[in-house]
Amino acid sequence: xxxxxxxxxxxxxxxxxxxxxxxxxxxxxxxxxxxxxxxxxxxxxxxxxxxxxxxxxxxxxxxxxxxxxxxxxxxxxxxxxxxxxxxxxxxxxxxxxxxxxxxxxxxxxxxxxxxxxxxxxxxxxxxxxxxxxxxxxxxxxxxxxxxxxxxxxxxxxxxxxxxxxxxxxxxxxxxxxxxxxxxxxxxxxxxxxxxxxxxxxxxxxxxxxxxxxxxxxxxxxxxxxxxxxxxxxxxxxxxxxxxxxxxxxxxxxxxxxxxxxxxxxxxxxxxxxxxxxxxxxxxxxxxxxxxxxxxxxxxxxxxxxxxxxxxxxxxxxxxxxxxxxxxxxxxxxxxxxxxxxxxxxxxxxxxxxxxxxxxxxxxxxxxxxxxxxxxxxxxxxxxxxxxxxxxxxxxxxxxxxxxxxxxxxxxxxxxxxxxxxxxxxxxxxxxxxxxxxxxxxxxxxxxxxxxxxxxxxxxxxxxxxxxxxxxxxxxxxxxxxxxxxxxxxxxxxxxxxxxxxxxxxxxxxxxxxxxxxxxxxxxxxxxxxxxxxxxxxxxxxxxxxxxxxxxxxxxxxxxxxxxxxxxxxxxxxxxxxxxxxxxxxxxxxxxxxxxxxxx
DNA sequence: AGACTCACG
DNA sequence: ACGTACGTGAGTCTC
Numbered sequence: 001x002x003x004x005x006x007x008x009x010x011x012x013x014x015x016x017x018x019x020x021x022x023x024x025x026x027x028x029x030x031x032x033x034x035x036x037x038x039x040x041x042x043x044x045x046x047x048x049x050x051x052x053x054x055x056x057x058x059x060x061x062x063x064x065x066x067x068x069x070x071x072x073x074x075x076x077x078x079x080x081x082x083x084x085x086x087x088x089x090x091x092x093x094x095x096x097x098x099x100x101x102x103x104x105x106x107x108x109x110x111x112x113x114x115x116x117x118x119x120x121x122x123x124x125x126x127x128x129x130x131x132x133x134x135x136x137x138x139x140x141x142x143x144x145x146x147x148x149x150x151x152x153x154x155x156x157x158x159x160x161x162x163x164x165x166x167x168x169x170x171x172x173x174x175x176x177x178x179x180x181x182x183x184x185x186x187x188x189x190x191x192x193x194x195x196x197x198x199x200x201x202x203x204x205x206x207x208x209x210x211x212x213x214x215x216x217x218x219x220x221x222x223x224x225x226x227x228x229x230x231x232x233x234x235x236x237x238x239x240x241x242x243x244x245x246x247x248x249x250x251x252x253x254x255x256x257x258x259x260x261x262x263x264x265x266x267x268x269x270x271x272x273x274x275x276x277x278x279x280x281x282x283x284x285x286x287x288x289x290x291x292x293x294x295x296x297x298x299x300x301x302x303x304x305x306x307x308x309x310x311x312x313x314x315x316x317x318x319x320x321x322x323x324x325x326x327x328x329x330x331x332x333x334x335x336x337x338x339x340x341x342x343x344x345x346x347x348x349x350x351x352x353x354x355x356x357x358x359x360x361x362x363x364x365x366x367x368x369x370x371x372x373x374x375x376x377x378x379x380x381x382x383x384x385x386x387x388x389x390x391x392x393x394x395x396x397x398x399x400x401x402x403x404x405x406x407x408x409x410x411x412x413x414x415x416x417x418x419x420x421x422x423x424x425x426x427x428x429x430x431x432x433x434x435x436x437x438x439x440x441x442x443x444x445x446x447x448x449x450x451x452x453x454x455x456x457x458x459x460x461x462x463x464x465x466x467x468x469x470x471x472x473x474x475x476x477x478x479x480x481x482x483x484x485x486x487x488x489x490x491x492x493x494x495x496x497x498x499x500x501x502x503x504x505x506x507x508x509x510x511x512x513x514x515x516x517x518x519x520x521x522x523x524x525x526x527x528x529x530x531x532x533x534x535x536x537x538x539x540x541x542x543x544x545x546x547x548x549x550x551x552x553x554x555x556x557x558x559x560x561x562x563x564x565x566x567x568x569x570x571x572x573x574x575x576x577x578x579x580x581x582x583x584x585x586x587x588x589x590x591x592x593x594x595x596x597x598x599x
Numbered sequence: 600a601g602a603c604t605c606a607c608g
Numbered sequence: 609a610c611g612t613a614c615g616t617g618a619g620t621c622t623c
Contacts, residue, residue, distance in 0.1 A: 245621085247620060248620085249604075250603095250622075271601095272602070272603085276604085277604060278604080298604080301619095303606080332614095333616095342606085345608085435612085436611095436613075438611080439613050508612085513615090519608095549608065550608080600623090602621085602623100603622100604618100
């Protein structure tokens with residue numbers, strides 16, 4: 001059992017601070033409870049900086065804040081003292097609320113564990129400690145319970161709290177060394193030190209800054225959507241001659257296939273029966289007028305519940321803005337994800353979706369600036385594959401899909417028809433996913449046979465790409481993992497599966513990850529660079545969102561051009577590929593109505 | 600809790 | 609013969 005000293009007096013706190021000031025590094029973890037979804041309440045901080053050096057500060061026992069003058073502030077703001085911890089981004093935000101500029105962020109064990117195996121289900125500390133050191137430490141459920149019986153941290157006796165958090169801090173301290181050598185052994189140290197750790201404070205800042213929302217606009221449209229949905233429902237019930245729950249796939253299936261007797265030929269199936277997904281409804285179009293009504297209903301209903309209704313409720317009363325979480329240890333490929341709310345899937349395609357984007361606004365005097373990489377994944381393929389023809393196409397600088405169509409069919413690019421360009425676009429897009437002929441046929445609206453021929457032709461012209469894809473599959477089989485340009489790895493044990501379908505799935509993942517992951521690496525590098533230099537260009541400008549190949553900023557209106565030029569340049573110069581890297585910039589009063597900028 | 604559906608890149 | 613594009617998060621229904 002780890003001994004943990006409870007710091008509950010001014011004197012003990014002063015002693016701890018003196019000790020911390022002398023350390024080269026320490027592990028810490030801030031313990032909080034959440035009275036509501038917008039705020040946290042601090043209850044303690046645990047520390048460990050060596051054997052027998054385990055402490056738990058109990059806030060309630062102290063008459064003054066430990067963050068005050070002469071308190072922990074100097075320790076956390078000293079960049080020479082390295083800080084270790086598990087999930088430090090949260091700590092960053094909490095410290096910032098205490099007006100502390102967290103410095104010396106050196107080792108996040110959650111992120112290290114993620115890089116070592118980005119496919120893991122969770123990176124809970126107790127699971128990592130078990131996996132990496134073969135030790136059992138108490139899981140959060142053992143302290144707080146779970147489900148309905150879950151209790152607040154406040155309700156746990158001090159001794160039990162100290163023991164639990166002390167044990168975790170001490171385990172984290174030893175875990176750092178274990179993970180550090182593993183990163184080293186797997187050539188992941190550079191990625192960790194030069195991309196992931198520097199990115200962490202950048203994400204924390206973006207989360208804290210948040211994004212401004214026109215909640216009134218969303219609420220207004222929510223009401224309108226509700227009225228429209230009621231009208232649509234009536235129409236659907238009349239067409240079906242029965243009232244039912246349109247939101248229930250089970251009931252909808254019954255109505256479509258049993259009551260209305262729509263043909264089930266060619267309709268896909270799920271685990272529970274025939275599917276009513278958008279793609280399947282598309283196939284049924286023309287069989288009955290109800291289908292189009294259903295498609296319209298589905299689209300509006302989705303937007304209403306997921307965006308119109310949900311977003312206004314998430315505006316923080318403190319800042320009047322929406323604060324997402326950018327998760328740095330979730331995806332198998334190295335991308336970020338966004339949650340609570342997810343701001344990486346805000347609609348863009350439909351008309352109603354456009355309205356939602358218009359609700360993402362800038363503060364008075366500011367504008368929204370968006371910068372996105374043009375065809376970044378295809379450029380990465382061209383470069384990684386070192387494909388002569390595709391490189392030539394990109395260097396020519398014109399419409400890449402037109403170039404592809406021209407090269408494949410050997411016709412001058414001005415003679416490329418819209419249909420043939422569309423097919424080229426679909427395959428250019430699909431090649432990064434390991435697409436087959438069926439997917440291409442569906443995506444490009446051509447027959448299976450045509451698609452097969454097209455793919456053969458494509459890989460004859462882009463021989464480098466074909467070889468790259470095959471080499472990537474082979475590499476996955478040889479070493480059990482694939483990697484990005486920057487050495488980020490994804491392990492693919494299914495590549496050895498005796499089941500052909502599972503193996504094929506793994507092969508497609510093997511092809512996709514180096515491409516998607518390299519794009520993620522590049523944008524992460526750009527974010528770090530932009531975060532460093534943006535204050536010099538425009539002190540009031542803020543980077544507020546990242547959407548996989550796009551960065552969104554809130555910028556003083558007068559500085560738009562200057563910032564746009566800087567961001568574009570930073571994104572384009574952050575990495576050197578065998579093809580030009582191009583970023584496009586646009587600006588507007590909101591995220592929906594934007595105009596392209598020429599910089 | 601799991602399935603289904605669908606929003607994004 | 610079959611199912612087949614990669615990566616996410618969230619709302620809703622069903623059991």
